[in-house]
Amino acid sequence: MMIKFLKEYTGWYLVYFIIGISIVVLFLLYQLPFDFLLQSLFFTSILLAIWTVWLFFHFKRKQEIIENFTGEIKGTELNLPSDLAYLALLEREKEASNALILAYKSRENEWQSVVKMWSHQMKVPLAALSLMSQTNQLSQTEVNHQLLRLDNYMTNLLNYMKLSNQTSDFRFEMIEVRELIVDLVKKYRSQFLQKELSLDIKGEWQVKSDRKWLSFALSQVIDNAIKYSQNKKSIIIHLENGVTIIDQGIGILPEDLPRLFDEGFTGYNGREHQKASGFGLYLTKRVLTQLALSIDISSQIDQGTQVRVWKK
Known part of the structure; x- marks a missing residue:
């Protein structure tokens, strides 16, 4: 599950890493106190850790819903615009499949x-x-x-x-x-x-x-x-x-x-x-x-x- 999570949000952590390197370079260039740098990195790291924990459990819940998908989505885990777009696409595909199955059954009965x-x-x-x-x-x-x-x-x-x-x-x-x-x-x-x-x-x-x-x-x-x-x-x-x-x-x-x-x-x-x-x-x-x-x-x-x- 963790590997899937990292693959999903690699871009976000890459951006955080680049921003962190940029801050370090700025501190060095302007010769700012190193304590300020440590405090900044520590504070942002705590926020990142909290955000990561919340995001991981949210991601895990979404994966469980998708893996156990039975045709209906319950709950509010899939409420992002991209999620809603995929759900709408699935619904259209489901309706098309049902219509095709119905046509085949009707033809079989005929x-x-x-x-x-x-x-x-x-x-x-x-x-x-x-x-x-x-x-x-x-x-x-x-x-x-x-x-x-x-x-x-x-x-x-x-x-x-x-x-x-x-x-x-x-x-x-x-x-x-x-x-x-x-x-x-x-x-x-x-x-x-x-x-x-x-x-x-x-x-x-x-x-x-x-x-x-x-x-x-x-x-x-x-x-x-x-x-x-x-x-x-x-x-x-x-x-x-x-x-x-x-x-x-x-x-x-x-x-x-x-x-x-x-x-x-x-x-x-x-x-x-x-x-x-x-x-x-x-x-x-x-x-x-x-x-x-x-x-x-x-x-x-x-x-x-x-x-x-x-x-x-």
Whole structure:
């Protein structure tokens, strides 16, 4: 402790030593009585000793407070302007650390919810494949359908991770959106055939965007259109200053429309039919926002849903 004390106040004792030497030199130069010099040095030495004792115990107390620091400073030992400045800095760092910890905990809770929901969704197609295997009723169309669902859920999780970690790599280029739509229709061909849905693609639309991410966003919309369409109905896609996808499905409740893009929100129809994961439209909205595109959804129960994507 004494070594720390001397390191802390070396400058003060050095100044005292220099002043003492200066006084001795002055006494010698002016040939003043040596008794006066001794009395001066003795008096100042006593004051220095008293000041040193007080300062040492004060320093020791401050060191004990700092070494046993638990987040709060009690007492008045740390009341110098420099002490208060350090305490203010510590308080700011503490608040920043608490905010960061809170953000990490919140993100961890979100991830736990995501993984739980994702694992629950994965069980459905896996259970369907397992049942088909056990009953020896493997339908190629149904197997492809369930595998496509697994692939979509996996893609959603990976894209969710990328967007959450801000690792998305966007490469903008001029895109013929009709070509993207045609490729997506081919991807979902088995589902169109299974529900006997007709498809009508009208118009053309060019937009400067990222091909991979735009394809992902539109795939979520088309997937929903197929899932919630009634059998033997039609899906119409208009391409003119944007993309408008119209289905003749079960529709969406008016009270659910404002929350469709909330994370994890499935709505009444999603819960009733156990088809929604709560991530498709949430991720679609996030991706389109980063692509500087807008999305709007309108719907009527038992008549269908219309989704429009356009350039802001």
